[in-house]
Amino acid sequence: MKQLARFLFFTLLLPLITGASTYAELEERVVEHELENGMRFLIFERHDAPLVSMVISVKAGAANEVTNKTGVAHFLEHLAFKGTKNLGTTDYDAEKDALAELDKTFEAWFQASQAGAESAVLDRLYADFIEKQDEAFSYIVEGEIGKLYEGNGGTSVNAATSYDYTTYQVTLPSNRFKLWCAVESDRMANPVFRELYRERNVILEERRKGTDNSPTGLFWEEFNCAAYKAHPYGRPIIGHYSDMENLSRETVRDFYETFYVPQHMTAGIAGDVNAEEIIPLLDAYFGRIQTKPDPPEIITTEPEQPGIRRVEVKLAKTPITVVKFLTVPRAHPDEIPLDLLATILGGGQTSRLHRALVEKRKLATYVSAYHPTRRHGGYFQVYARPVEGVTPGELEVAVLEELRKIKDNPVNTSELEAARARIQIGIFDAFSNNLRLARNLALADQQPDGWRNTFRRLEQASLITPDDLTDVAGRYLDFDKRTVGLMEVTDD
Amino acid sequence: MTKRHALLLFFLPLLTGLAKTKDPRDLEFPTRLEFTPHQVDYHTLSNGIEVFFVEDHEVPLTDIHFFIKAGENRIPGEYAGLAEICAYLITEGGSRTVPKRVFEDSLKNFGASFYGYSGTDEASFTLHLLSKHIPELLPMVVEAIRQPALPENQLAVNKGQYLIGYQSRNSEPSSVASRIFKKLIYGKNSPDVRETTPENLAKITLEKIAEFHKANYRPEHMMIGVAGDFEPKVMLDLLERYLGNWENPSENPWEEIPTYLDPAPGGVYYVHWPEAVQSNVRMGYEGIYRDAPDYPASRLFVEIYGGSWGSRLIKQVRVEKGYAYVAYGVLSSGFTEPGTFRILTSTKTETTVDAIQLILEITRDMKTKGVTEDELRFSKTSWLASFPAYYAEPEQVLFDRMRYAKYDFPLDFWDKLPDKIEPLEVTDVNAFASRFIETEKLVILVLGDSTAFHGSLSDIGEVTIIDPEEY
Missing domain, CATH: 3.30.830.10 (Metalloenzyme, LuxS/M16 peptidase-like)
Structure with missing residues (x-):
C-alpha cells in the first residue's frame, strides 16, 4: 500500500503541486558550511532588502539541568547579554579578581543567613557584599552587546530558552554582517557572567510574571510537572523559585563549559549576504571557538505511565480542560501520522473536535489538538474550554468520547488530504521572513533527521494511509495513560 | 626570525584562507543604507x-x-x-x-x-x-x-x-x-x-x-x-x-464614535488583588498625531526614554535596580485621533512604590534635564540604520502604503522620515519632551496587594480605588 502511495505521489500528485518542485529549488539554495570545530552554518541568500537575520541555536536547554540547578540554562541566556572578556568591561583582568571577591562575600553572607546568624552580623556581611558588588560594577561597560547591535540598526535582538535548545537572534542591515560575526563568536567563546546578582532579580520577576502571579501560568506548570515522573521535561524551563534564588556564577559557568560546545551550535543565516563571501568570515571568527568534549547525553527515559494522572486546581475563573498523551521524539516513524491525526482532530474550525464539541454538542467554546515533538519525546494534547454550565470534568468526558470515535472509525481520505495540504503550505510559510527562516534552519539542523528533512515532510505525509492514523490513535491515545489537567472555576 | 619564518607568517592567513578578525567596536559602517523598497x-x-x-x-x-x-x-x-x-x-x-x-x-x-x-x-x-x-x-x-x-x-x-x-x-x-x-x-x-x-x-x-x-x-x-x-x-x-460591480447601498453608514471619550484625570488608581506577589503597573495619557510637526523628534524621544534595550527605563528599572523583567514606554501616534503614551512594568509587591517613584523620576528628568548629546547620537544612528527593517518584507511595504492612503497622507510619508530625523538636534528632542511630558496628567494604575507594599501609594498621589468587577 505504501509503495502504491509513493508511486501515486510522484506520478499523479507531484505535478499538480507547483510547490513540490519549488521545495527542491529552495533546498538547493541552502548553503551548508561546517567548521573544523564542528560548528555549522546554513545560509539562505535573499537579496530583496538589505537585511540579514541570524539565529544561533545551541543544543542545550532546560532538559540538561540537574536538581538544585533548574533555571540555569535560561539564566545563562540572560547573562550572555552582559558581555565577554572583551566586551562590557574596561579591564577584564582587574574585574575578574573583583568578581571572585564579590562571590566570596556573597557566599559568606548566604552561609551566615542559612545558619541563622544575628542580624548585626548579616548586615555587616551584606554591606561587604554591596561594597564588592559596587567595585565589580566599576569595571562594567553597561549593555555593550545590546548597544553594538542597536546602534548599528539591529532589530529583534533577543534570545530564548526551551527544553532542548537556546537561541540567540538578531536582524542587521546586511552591510553589518561582520559585526554579528565579531560579537557572536566572542559571546559564544568568551562570555563573562557579570551583573549576576542583580540579573537574578530580573529572572525572578520573570517567573513571578509568567507563573507565580498568573493563575494560568501556575496551572500549566502544575500540569506539565504531572505529565513526567522522571524526565526533565516535567520541570519548569524558567526554574523552581528556590533554585533560581541560589544560582551561582559557578553553576552558570559549569553549564556553559559543559554544553556550549561548537559541535552543538548551528547558525541559520537568511538574507542579503553572499555565501561565498561570508564563509571566510565565518571561518575566521567562529573558528576561534575552542573544541570541547561532547556533553553528556540525557539518559533518563520516561517510564511507561501505569495509570491516569490528574491535576485539578481552582485558581481563577478561567475553566480549562487538557488531556495529554506522551508520544514519540522528533523523526520517529510515528511522528508524521500523529501530526496528521492532530490536524484532523483539532486543527481549526473544520476539525472533528471543533465540529463535534463546539458546533454540534455545544459543550466547548474552543478546542484544539496538537502534537509537538522534542528531541526526547513528544506529546499529543487536546486543549478545550467549556461553555457556561459545563464543568471542565464534563468536557474531559466528552473529549474522550470523541477521541474514541477516531480510534474506532478510520479517518476518510479527504480528511487526510486536507491535513497534508496544511503541511504543504506550512513548509512554504517557513520562508515568510528572514528571521523565521534563519531560526527554522538552525533548529532543523539540530534535529535527529537533519534540516533537509524539513523539505521531505510532505512526501513522507503522502505515504501515510487512513489505517496508519487508526493505528497510531490506538497505540498512543491510551486513555489509561493520560494526564488530565482541569482548571475549575473558583467559588468566590 | 629566519626569512622562511617571516614568509610563513606573511602567507599564513592566505594559506589558511582566514579573513582578519576585528574587535566589533572597531568596525565602522555608513549609517544609512540606501535601498529601494519593494515596488507597490x-x-x-x-x-x-x-x-x-x-x-x-x-x-x-x-x-x-x-x-x-x-x-x-x-x-x-x-x-x-x-x-x-x-x-x-x-x-x-x-x-x-x-x-x-x-x-x-x-x-x-x-x-x-x-x-x-x-x-x-x-x-x-x-x-x-x-x-x-x-x-x-x-x-x-x-x-x-x-x-x-x-x-x-x-x-x-x-x-x-x-x-x-x-x-x-x-x-x-x-x-x-x-x-x-x-x-x-x-x-x-x-x-x-x-x-x-x-x-x-x-x-x-x-x-x-x-x-x-x-x-x-x-x-x-x-x-x-x-x-x-x-x-x-x-x-x-x-x-x-x-x-467591480458592487454598488454602494442607499443606506447611510453608521456614525463613527470618537476613541477618546472621557479620559480619567491624572492620579493613582488602585485595584486590590489579594496575595499578589507582583504588582502590575500601567501609566500613561493621550499621545500625539502622526502629522504633528515634532513627530520626528518624538521618535528619538521614545527611543531614549523607553523604546529600546538601551533606553533609560530598561537601564534603570530593569538592569540597574532589577525591579522588573518588563519595563518599557511607548508613544503611539494616531492619524485621526491622538495615539497613546504608555508605560508598562510589573514588579514584586515589595518594590511597587519604589519602582513607580523611579519611573516618575526618569519621566520628569526627560522634561527637566533633557537628553544628552550621546543619547541623541546613539538613538539617531540606531533609528536611521534600522530603517530598512521597516520594509523588510513585501507585506510591510504594502501595509505601509495602504495605511497612508487610507488616511489621505502622502504615500511616501515614512520614506521621507529619515531626512527629517537626520538633522534633529538635542534641542529638538528636548523641546518635544518639554511640550509633551506632563507627569501630573499621568494615569497611574496599580494592581496588586498594597498590604505588603513597602511605602504607600498615597506618597505618589491621591489614590482612587477601583473594583475590577465594576470596571
Missing part, C-alpha cells in the same frame, strides 16, 4: 475600490487582504461587540450561495486559511493560500464578505465564546490591569475598550448584524492589498469581475 502598484476598480499589489515570487503563496471601514467605532454602546461578531460570522459562516460547511471544507481541502477580525475603525480579512487556488477560492470569500450567510448556529457559538470570555475577564492580573488602564485612558465607553457584556449579547441579533453589514460593508469603505506570487493582470481581472 496601485489600481482602482470601476466602482472606486483601491487595490494595492506587491509581487513576490519566491514561494507559490499569496495573501489577499480586504480592509473595510466597518469597525467597532460605528457601533452604539448597547451593541458593543457587534462589528467583531459580524467579522467572525463572515469568516466562519459561509455566504448565501456557499453554505458554511462547503465554504470551510473548500478552504480546508486546499490547505488555505481565511481569517478576519474587527478593530476599532476597520474590519479586515485575509485569504492565505497556494497561488494556484486563487481562481477557486477568491470568488468564494468575496461572496462571503459581500453576501454573508450569517447562520444562527454560528452566532450562538460566537456568543458562547464571548460569554465565557466575559465571565473569566478577571482571572489574569496582567489582563485585568491592561483592560482597566485602557478604560481610564480612553473613557469607559470608548469603542476601543468597551467589553461585550451579556446584556450586549442579548441585543445582538442576526437582524441587527445584517443591518450593520448592509450599511457599512460598502465598496467606498473597502481597500484591497495583495502580496505574493500572483499575476497582476489576472488578479486585477478577478477582482474587477467579483467586486
Whole structure:
C-alpha cells in the first residue's frame, strides 16, 4: 500500500503541486558550511532588502539541568547579554579578581543567613557584599552587546530558552554582517557572567510574571510537572523559585563549559549576504571557538505511565480542560501520522473536535489538538474550554468520547488530504521572513533527521494511509495513560 | 626570525584562507543604507475600490487582504461587540450561495486559511493560500464578505465564546490591569475598550448584524492589498469581475464614535488583588498625531526614554535596580485621533512604590534635564540604520502604503522620515519632551496587594480605588 502511495505521489500528485518542485529549488539554495570545530552554518541568500537575520541555536536547554540547578540554562541566556572578556568591561583582568571577591562575600553572607546568624552580623556581611558588588560594577561597560547591535540598526535582538535548545537572534542591515560575526563568536567563546546578582532579580520577576502571579501560568506548570515522573521535561524551563534564588556564577559557568560546545551550535543565516563571501568570515571568527568534549547525553527515559494522572486546581475563573498523551521524539516513524491525526482532530474550525464539541454538542467554546515533538519525546494534547454550565470534568468526558470515535472509525481520505495540504503550505510559510527562516534552519539542523528533512515532510505525509492514523490513535491515545489537567472555576 | 619564518607568517592567513578578525567596536559602517523598497502598484476598480499589489515570487503563496471601514467605532454602546461578531460570522459562516460547511471544507481541502477580525475603525480579512487556488477560492470569500450567510448556529457559538470570555475577564492580573488602564485612558465607553457584556449579547441579533453589514460593508469603505506570487493582470481581472460591480447601498453608514471619550484625570488608581506577589503597573495619557510637526523628534524621544534595550527605563528599572523583567514606554501616534503614551512594568509587591517613584523620576528628568548629546547620537544612528527593517518584507511595504492612503497622507510619508530625523538636534528632542511630558496628567494604575507594599501609594498621589468587577 505504501509503495502504491509513493508511486501515486510522484506520478499523479507531484505535478499538480507547483510547490513540490519549488521545495527542491529552495533546498538547493541552502548553503551548508561546517567548521573544523564542528560548528555549522546554513545560509539562505535573499537579496530583496538589505537585511540579514541570524539565529544561533545551541543544543542545550532546560532538559540538561540537574536538581538544585533548574533555571540555569535560561539564566545563562540572560547573562550572555552582559558581555565577554572583551566586551562590557574596561579591564577584564582587574574585574575578574573583583568578581571572585564579590562571590566570596556573597557566599559568606548566604552561609551566615542559612545558619541563622544575628542580624548585626548579616548586615555587616551584606554591606561587604554591596561594597564588592559596587567595585565589580566599576569595571562594567553597561549593555555593550545590546548597544553594538542597536546602534548599528539591529532589530529583534533577543534570545530564548526551551527544553532542548537556546537561541540567540538578531536582524542587521546586511552591510553589518561582520559585526554579528565579531560579537557572536566572542559571546559564544568568551562570555563573562557579570551583573549576576542583580540579573537574578530580573529572572525572578520573570517567573513571578509568567507563573507565580498568573493563575494560568501556575496551572500549566502544575500540569506539565504531572505529565513526567522522571524526565526533565516535567520541570519548569524558567526554574523552581528556590533554585533560581541560589544560582551561582559557578553553576552558570559549569553549564556553559559543559554544553556550549561548537559541535552543538548551528547558525541559520537568511538574507542579503553572499555565501561565498561570508564563509571566510565565518571561518575566521567562529573558528576561534575552542573544541570541547561532547556533553553528556540525557539518559533518563520516561517510564511507561501505569495509570491516569490528574491535576485539578481552582485558581481563577478561567475553566480549562487538557488531556495529554506522551508520544514519540522528533523523526520517529510515528511522528508524521500523529501530526496528521492532530490536524484532523483539532486543527481549526473544520476539525472533528471543533465540529463535534463546539458546533454540534455545544459543550466547548474552543478546542484544539496538537502534537509537538522534542528531541526526547513528544506529546499529543487536546486543549478545550467549556461553555457556561459545563464543568471542565464534563468536557474531559466528552473529549474522550470523541477521541474514541477516531480510534474506532478510520479517518476518510479527504480528511487526510486536507491535513497534508496544511503541511504543504506550512513548509512554504517557513520562508515568510528572514528571521523565521534563519531560526527554522538552525533548529532543523539540530534535529535527529537533519534540516533537509524539513523539505521531505510532505512526501513522507503522502505515504501515510487512513489505517496508519487508526493505528497510531490506538497505540498512543491510551486513555489509561493520560494526564488530565482541569482548571475549575473558583467559588468566590 | 629566519626569512622562511617571516614568509610563513606573511602567507599564513592566505594559506589558511582566514579573513582578519576585528574587535566589533572597531568596525565602522555608513549609517544609512540606501535601498529601494519593494515596488507597490496601485489600481482602482470601476466602482472606486483601491487595490494595492506587491509581487513576490519566491514561494507559490499569496495573501489577499480586504480592509473595510466597518469597525467597532460605528457601533452604539448597547451593541458593543457587534462589528467583531459580524467579522467572525463572515469568516466562519459561509455566504448565501456557499453554505458554511462547503465554504470551510473548500478552504480546508486546499490547505488555505481565511481569517478576519474587527478593530476599532476597520474590519479586515485575509485569504492565505497556494497561488494556484486563487481562481477557486477568491470568488468564494468575496461572496462571503459581500453576501454573508450569517447562520444562527454560528452566532450562538460566537456568543458562547464571548460569554465565557466575559465571565473569566478577571482571572489574569496582567489582563485585568491592561483592560482597566485602557478604560481610564480612553473613557469607559470608548469603542476601543468597551467589553461585550451579556446584556450586549442579548441585543445582538442576526437582524441587527445584517443591518450593520448592509450599511457599512460598502465598496467606498473597502481597500484591497495583495502580496505574493500572483499575476497582476489576472488578479486585477478577478477582482474587477467579483467586486467591480458592487454598488454602494442607499443606506447611510453608521456614525463613527470618537476613541477618546472621557479620559480619567491624572492620579493613582488602585485595584486590590489579594496575595499578589507582583504588582502590575500601567501609566500613561493621550499621545500625539502622526502629522504633528515634532513627530520626528518624538521618535528619538521614545527611543531614549523607553523604546529600546538601551533606553533609560530598561537601564534603570530593569538592569540597574532589577525591579522588573518588563519595563518599557511607548508613544503611539494616531492619524485621526491622538495615539497613546504608555508605560508598562510589573514588579514584586515589595518594590511597587519604589519602582513607580523611579519611573516618575526618569519621566520628569526627560522634561527637566533633557537628553544628552550621546543619547541623541546613539538613538539617531540606531533609528536611521534600522530603517530598512521597516520594509523588510513585501507585506510591510504594502501595509505601509495602504495605511497612508487610507488616511489621505502622502504615500511616501515614512520614506521621507529619515531626512527629517537626520538633522534633529538635542534641542529638538528636548523641546518635544518639554511640550509633551506632563507627569501630573499621568494615569497611574496599580494592581496588586498594597498590604505588603513597602511605602504607600498615597506618597505618589491621591489614590482612587477601583473594583475590577465594576470596571
